[in-house]
Amino acid sequence: MQKSTVGFIVVTVCLICPSWAAASGEDKSPKSLSIDGVQKQNLKLLTEQLNRGWRAFCDAPVDEGVMSLFQGINPSDARLHVMTITNQSVELPIKSISQIKDFDISPERKTLVYVNAFHTADSYFSVQEHLTLLQNSRRDLNVIVVDFAKDVAQLYYAVRHHLSVDGYFVYKLVRALLDAGISAQDITLAGHSVGANIAALGAKLFVKETKQLVGQLIAIDPATMCRTTDILVKQGVAARVVTIHGEGDVFGVRVPLGHIDIYPNGIGYFPRRKLQPGCESKVCSHMYPFVLFMEALIEGVMIPATKCDSWAKFRQGDCNYQNTINIGLVYPATAKGLYFCLTQPNPPFTYMEHGLRYKTRRPEKSSKSS
Structure with a gap:
């Protein structure tokens, strides 16, 4: 894949609507x-x-x-994507939550509920296509995708009016999983941007109604939203809350929110800091941690990060290199605090263990020039 890969994400995000061009002389x-x-x-x-x-x-x-x-404005138009025992992904209306137990959901496996609220067009890079690939490749997990993203209008209503309803649907799904024999501690809720806040609300409602915690919430660059009260990712909504930051200015939340906060390349740790590798816009930087997360889960690539008190300390090499984690689903019980790493513009995005130490300039990998 060429160096423009991550930048291409920006193009797909900008194409989320149908053509609207009108004649130049049209009365608007x-x-x-x-x-x-x-x-x-x-x-x-x-x-x-x-x-x-x-x-x-x-x-x-x-x-x-x-x-x-x-069509698509009402939260009840959202879709569930579940797997059958014949390895087929099936789309269900959100109202069919109670039927979840009839599909390939096993109490013997860990469960990942991914909440999507960010729409991209069908193209070489697509959020929806990545999530389909995730479901098909990780058959060692129960992977359920809750898709609230139909188009940009749906996204507008989600951040303006429908957050509480969307969060309630996620809560109902978690309850249905418990009815199917899944343990709450074996459930990870995850989401990017607006989806991260919807997932957090679902987890919060679950705590309120059942006095139980889901095992984990992974918030990928949670959105700043329309109101600060709608930033719902915080410690206490799940047994472990992991935040993977990406942009930290106009799209993603900059401040630490979880038990673990990962800042790839230090972007988002300071306001208006430079863009993520390979990115030419803040939208791209906002999408970048989603790509890292998908690479870790789908490809099994290790993307390590080390604990450090600050980005300045990371640059100086003054970190606890005995306390490292890998971006993904599994984190040590003792992990807590700020984590930093370096990654590159192209897949594989990881520098492996070399990404744990700051360097002003990284050599290009030979595979990128071939």
């Missing part, structure tokens, strides 16, 4: 547009604002009355 006043025309204007506006960050996206002056007429 509200009275002259059809409902479809108004919706096209909505989608164009949301896409433009999304590239500026969540606050701009949340404050976009869209016509919500028209948006609500289109």
